[in-house]
Amino acid sequence: MSARPEPLPETAERSIVLTEDLHARPASTLAQVAAAFASSVTISYGSRAADVRSVLSVMSLGATGGGSVTLRATGSDAPEALAALGAVLGA
Structure with a gap:
């Protein structure tokens, strides 16, 4: 009996233009x-x-306001994490 491979974690990416500096x-x-x-x-x-x-x-x-950052999440709740972090960054 062969072992089933582990499912790959979900990865999501999102680019955001900052409204303020990341201080x-x-x-x-x-x-x-x-x-x-x-x-x-x-x-x-x-x-x-x-x-x-x-x-x-x-x-x-x-990172300064007006610049673009990219968020990348890997895991079971990647899309939700990106949505929440995007909201913090004003996107």
């Missing part, structure tokens, strides 16, 4: 919202990426 307050809010989900979420700005759950990593991206 301490919005980075903290992103981390708090991301913590409510099982999915792993990264945010990319330019050539840099960070785990959304790390406030300092998000702030170190240097």
Whole structure:
């Protein structure tokens, strides 16, 4: 009897134009919202990426208002995580 392969986790991606800089307050809010989900979420700005759950990593991206970031979530609740994080970023 052969073992069934594990299903691949769901991956979702969303690009957002920032309405404000990703300074301490919005980075903290992103981390708090991301913590409510099982999915792993990264945010990319330019050539840099960070785990959304790390406030300092998000702030170190240097993302500024008017710039575009990409959120990528992998896990069972990826679409829901992206929707919630997009709402925090004003999209």
